[in-house]
Amino acid sequence: MKSVLFEFFSPFLVILSVFTAIISSYIALVLTQKINGANRVQKRTLTIFAAWAVGVGIFTMHFTGMAASNPTIRISYNPLILGGSLAASILGAYGAFYFLYFKNESKWKSVFSSLLLGAGIFLGHYIAVLAVREQMDFQINLLNTALSLIMAFVFSSLATRLFILAAYSKKSIARKSISAVVLGLSVAVMHYSSTSGSMMELQTEGRALNYADYSLLLFVLTMILFMIFLAVFFAVLDYRSLASEKQLQETLKESEERFRRLVELSPEPIVVQSDGDITFVNQACLNLVNAQTELDLVGKRVLDFVPKENREAIKQRISSMISGEDETPIEQKLVVPGGKALEVEIRGARMEFEGNPSIQLILRNITEQQRVRRKLEESEQRYQSLFLHNPEGVYSMDARGKMLNVNQALVDMLGYTRAEFGSLTFHEIVKPEFLPETIRNFELALKGTPRNYELVGIHRTGDSVPFHITNLPIIVDNEIIGVFGIAKNISKEKKAIRLLEENEEKYRSLFEQNLDAVFELDMDGNFTNVNHNAEKLTGYTKQELHAMAFPALIAENLQEVQQTFTLTKNGKSLRSEQKLVDKFGKQIEVDVNVVPMTRQGRVEGAFSIARDVTEKKRIEKKVNDLAFTDQLTGLPNRHWFYENLSKTAERAQQLNRSLAVVIIDFDDFKGVNDLLGHHGGDLFLQHVSERIKNCLRPSDRLSRHGGDEFIVVLEDADENYLERLSRKIIKEMNRPVILMDHDLVVTISIGISFQSNCTCDAGMLIRQADFALYSAKEKGKNNYQFYTDDLNEKATRKFQIENALRKAIDNGEFLLYYQPQIDLQSNRLVGLEALLRWQSPFGMVQPNEFIPIAEETGLILPIGEWVLDEACRQLKEWERLGFPLIKVSVNASARQFRDPNFSRKVDGILKKHQVDTRFFEIEITESVMFDVEEASQLMEELRKLGIKIAIDDFGAGFSSLTVIKNISIDTLKIDKSLIDDIIGNHRNLAILSAIIQVGKNLQTEVVAEGIETKEQMELLKSFNVTGQGYYFSKPALPEQFEKEWQQEKVWSQQR
Incomplete structure (x- = not known):
């Protein structure tokens, strides 16, 4: 026959099961109340006993509740499984207590405790059901089971809260009993709600109980009775403890009341804080922080009055006070209401205030004490700094x-x-x-x-x-x-005093024994001291000068002298030339140095050192007149002109004035010299210079630039005036000059450079006027020309060439080309002429363009030296390469021949390259021979060095025969102009024949230049001369020349 468990219950056993849960809850509440204040070992022991009480109570209640269901049915249990039910209940309770009392504060702590306690109750019930040995059908109502689980968690949460309150509060027996009843009923409700969620039907009738079943019942009853005993025992103990505690609390209350009155009346500021909040302050504390009532402080956190940077340290210190680890006084800065800062000494002690663990803080205002201490420390530091450092x-x-x-x-x-x-x-x-x-x-x-x-x-x-x-x-x-x-x-x-005394001695010696006149002046210009030479220079005695100021000695330009003195008073040293007047009215020219006289960095006067330069000025004027005056005409000379022009140009730029340079050049002054001789020429220049001077304004400055060239510098003139002046001068010059029984009319050409706002330098003005002069001569002479934009390109080109020429040697831009000289009879190479070429940055420049500029600027001297050096180097290089030696000719300019060191330079170059002078020739033109005597001497020096001399372009000038008559030469080079028209021109051929015959009679080698056709070559071949020209070869670089003549020509074997 089938029997159904949990179909009906025995009221007595149900009440007994509930009573058992209430008793176990009471025992657990009493034990957990003692956990607060216990050490760790005591906490663990109390937790184990409390968990045992709860677990056994849960198990007993479940077992009794099982017995209360259909008490007529005899059910047997498996002791081991039943023991598992007991263990699950105890472990669940212990886990809940462990989380409550041993884990750190967390919002999840009570949740985990509730889950563990509910799981213990739930598992304890169902494991106990599984311990039934009889066969049964076990059916679960899911809804009721889910409700039982929820109720288990809810009532477990309630139980957890009660245990938390029990640990931190002192309750009476009655209040504990009520809490125990609530907990017991909660556990009972969880049990019976769980049984309602399941139904078990036994398959057989209940059997008779055996010995083991009776033993189990006896064990359960014993546990119930033991728990009743424990409950009674703990109730008695708790009653006595509460009574004693009540008496103690009354005593403590009286003591607290007395202490509170003492604290309130204490002169020391006292603060009580609990959990970081202020719970009490006395009147002294209110006075300290300037608070009106307790409400201004109570309830606020202690850390609110601590600066932010110190809050963490204070927080740790309070923790140390709570744990009793550190109660030594500390010094701290507080910020009280109103923002005022106080420095206090804080002592703290643990206490219980109004039933709560607290910290009593006793404050001592040490603000003034700290201020005094810091002041003393600063004073000590200042003293130490003063003493040690x-x-x-x-x-x-x-x-x-x-x-x-x-x-x-x-x-x-x-x-x-x-x-x-x-x-x-x-x-x-x-x-x-x-x-x-x-x-x-x-x-x-x-x-x-x-x-x-x-x-x-x-x-x-x-x-x-x-x-x-x-x-x-x-x-x-x-x-x-x-x-x-x-x-x-x-x-x-x-040492400084000794030096000062020595310097004072030196100063006195220097002052008194100075060879110059020395004046000491105060800030008003009065003489305060003078030396003997000052008396000698001025004729006044020292006493007379002490009563005078410096303006009394100034002969002229007093305002400028006073300005100079003012600058000296401002700390500047100045030098100037002045004129003084002595006691007797005689003017004296002096060179004056004025230096500030300073004391301690402040100007207190001046020293004036005056040297008599009257005689020096007279001599300088005489020398200056000689140096800057043309002795023939009495006009300023070219040296004065250049010095004056630079100053005039600078002044014109500063004053924004116009400036003009007028160059006057006679068109045929050479004819006057030829007619009247040099003396007559000098008289002519004296006469015409006066005519030109009479045409000028007083401000216009005329100078003789050399020879028959005059230059006028004009400031603040316009083009109209310059035109009128030029026409006037030309007209004057067209009037005959009667001189030495001759009526002489010599025309002039005028070049004008005009700047309405002077913006260029003196050199550019002269060059522009030169260009204008050349333009006037090109246009037929006897006229004037302005420098215009039409001449600018030519001037710019010349300027570019001049600048580039100055860098050409350093930049390696010059090249030597070589043109062969051929023996027309044997067709053999007998010589080479070195021809200079310039590969400039703006292209190849022809010699007829850059050579005149080089001559004019003097650059021909270094260029000529380079040509000589390069020709010698190349000649030596050919010798090294094994070519037979042949003569190399190099051109020398008239400017080089005027260099007194020319022969020495040539000798140095020849020795440098170890050249055989028999194969080296220098060519000169007729222009070199203007000073025949000087040129003859130089050529004689060159011939002594073994160098051959050639006359180039013979027949092109008017004095060719005069040249060869007065000097010895080795080669006569006939100008190309005589070669060009010899074919079919019997007159030219006759002249050429005569020149060749003259050369042969002088035993010189004759070279015909400019042969360009075969007919010219064949004709000249009959004269047995050397030929040179494009017919044989254009001038070529050494490399091109070597290759061409190695392949096609035959080298002369002459050595």
């Missing part, structure tokens, strides 16, 4: 003069160590001759009188060290106990 020596002595303390500066000054100073008195480190005065000043300081004096100390090495000493009394409690000393090393000052 003072650059002067600082020391202290007792009343006997023994050194007590010294700073490092004094150690450095005297060389003793601090330890050595400690064994010395001042008597041992002061020179004996200064000791009596030192002792007297020391004794006066001991009597309270500060003293300043000087002495000489003794260095550890024995050297003397001068000091300035200050002695001050050391006063302690109105009693003088010693002397402070400050020693300043005055070695530098003493």
Whole structure:
């Protein structure tokens, strides 16, 4: 027959099961109440017992509840599984208590505890059901089971909250009993709600109980009775404890009341805080922080009054006070209401206030004390800084003069160590001759009188060290106990005084013995001192000069002199030339140096040093007249012109004035010289210079530039005036000059450079006027031309060429081309002419363009030297390569021949390259021979060096025969102009034949230049001369020349 469990219940056993749950809950509440305040071991023991009580109570209640269901049915249990039910209940309760009392504060702590307790109750019930040995059908109502689980968690949460309150509160037995009833009923409700969620039907009738079943029942009843006993026992103990505690609380309350009154009336500010919140403050604390009532402070956090940077440290200190680890006083800054900062000393102690664990903080206002302490520390630091770091020596002595303390500066000054100073008195480190005065000043300081004096100390090495000493009394409690000393090393000052005395002596010697006149003036220009030479220069005595000011001696330009003196008073040294007037009215030219007279960086007057330069000026004027005056015409010469033009151009730029340069050149002055001779030519120039001068304004400056060239510089003139002036001068020059019974009319050409706003330098103005002059001559002479934009391109080209020429050698832009000279009879190479070519940055420039510019600027000298050097180098290179030696000809300009060192330079180049001079020839033109005597001497020097001399372009000038008549030559080179028209021109052929015959008669080699056709070559071949020209070869580079002539021509074998 089938029987259904949980179909109906025995009321008695149900009540018994509920009673069992209530008793176990009571025991657990009593045990957990004792956890707070217990140590860790005690906590663990109480937790185990409480968990045992709850677990056994849950198990007993479940077992009794199982027995209460259909009590007529006899059910047997498996003891092991039943033991598992008991273990699940105990472990669930222990886990819940462990999380509550041993884990840190967390919002999840009570949740985990509730889950563990509910799981223990739930598992305890269902494991107990599984312990039934009889066969049964077990059916679960999911809804009721889910509700039982929810209720288990809800009532477990309630139980957890009750256990938390039990641990931190003191309750009476009645309140504990009520809590126990609530907990017991909660457990019972969870049990019976779980049984309602399941139904078990036994498959067989209940059997009779065996011995084991009775033993189990006996065990359960024993547990119930034991728990009842424990409950009664703990209730009695709890009653006694509560009674005693009540009495103690009353006593404590009275004590707290007395303590509270003492605290409230205490003069010390007191604060009580619990969990970081202020719970109590006394009146002294309110007064300290300037609060009106307790409400201004109570309820606020202590850390709110602590600066942010200190809050963490204070928080840790309060924790230390709570745990009893550190109760030493601390000093802390507080910020009270109103923002005022206070410094306080805080002492803390644990206490219980109104039933809560708290910390009592006793405050002591140490703000003023700290201020005084800091002031003392600052004072001590200042004293230490003054004493130890003072650059002067600082020391202290007792009343006997023994050194007590010294700073490092004094150690450095005297060389003793601090330890050595400690064994010395001042008597041992002061020179004996200064000791009596030192002792007297020391004794006066001991009597309270500060003293300043000087002495000489003794260095550890024995050297003397001068000091300035200050002695001050050391006063302690109105009693003088010693002397402070400050020693300043005055070695530098003493040395400076000696130097000052020496300098004063030197100054007096320099002032009085100076060969120049020296005046000392105050800021008003009055003479305060003068030397003997000043008296001699001015004729006044020293006393007379002391009563005068410098303006009385100034002969002219007084305003400028006064401006100079003003600048000197502002600290500037100036030099100038002035005219003085002496006592007798005689003017004296002086060179004056005026320098500020300073004392301590402040100008207090001036020194004026005057040197009589009257005689010097007279001589300079005479020399200047000779140097800057043309001796023939009396006009300024070219040296004066260049110096004056630069100044005039600079002045015109500053004043924004126009400036013009007019160059006047006679068209045929050479004819006058030829007609009248040099003396007649000089008379002519004197006459015409006066005519030109009479045409000019007084401000226009005329100078003779050399030969028959005159230049006029005109400021502030316009083009109309320049045109009128030019026409006037041309007209004057067209009038005959009657001289030495001759009526002479020599026309002139005028070139004008005009700048309405002067913006270029003097050199450019002259070049522009030159270009204009050349333009006037090209246009038929006897006219004037302005420099215009039409001439600018030509001028710019010339300027570019001139600038580029200056860099051409350094940039390696020059090249030597070589043109062969051929023996027309044998067709053999007998010589080469070196021809200069220039590969400039703006292209190849022809020699006829750049050579005249080089001549004009003087650049032909370094260029000519380069040509000589390169030709010699190439000649030596051909010799090294094994070519037979042949003659190389190099052109030399007239400018080079005027160089007195020309022959020495040529000799140096030949020796440098070790060239055989038999194969080196220098070509000159007729223009070199204007000074035949000088040229002949130079050519003779060259011939002595073994160099051959050739006359180039023979027949092109008017004095060719005169040249060869007066000098010895080796080669005669016929100009190309005589070769061009010999074919079919019998006149030219006759002239050529005559020239060739002259050369042969002089036993010179004759070279015909400019052969360009075969007909010319064949004709000249009959004259047995050497030929040169494009017919044979154009000028070529050495490399091209070597290749061409190695392949096609035959080298001469002459050596």
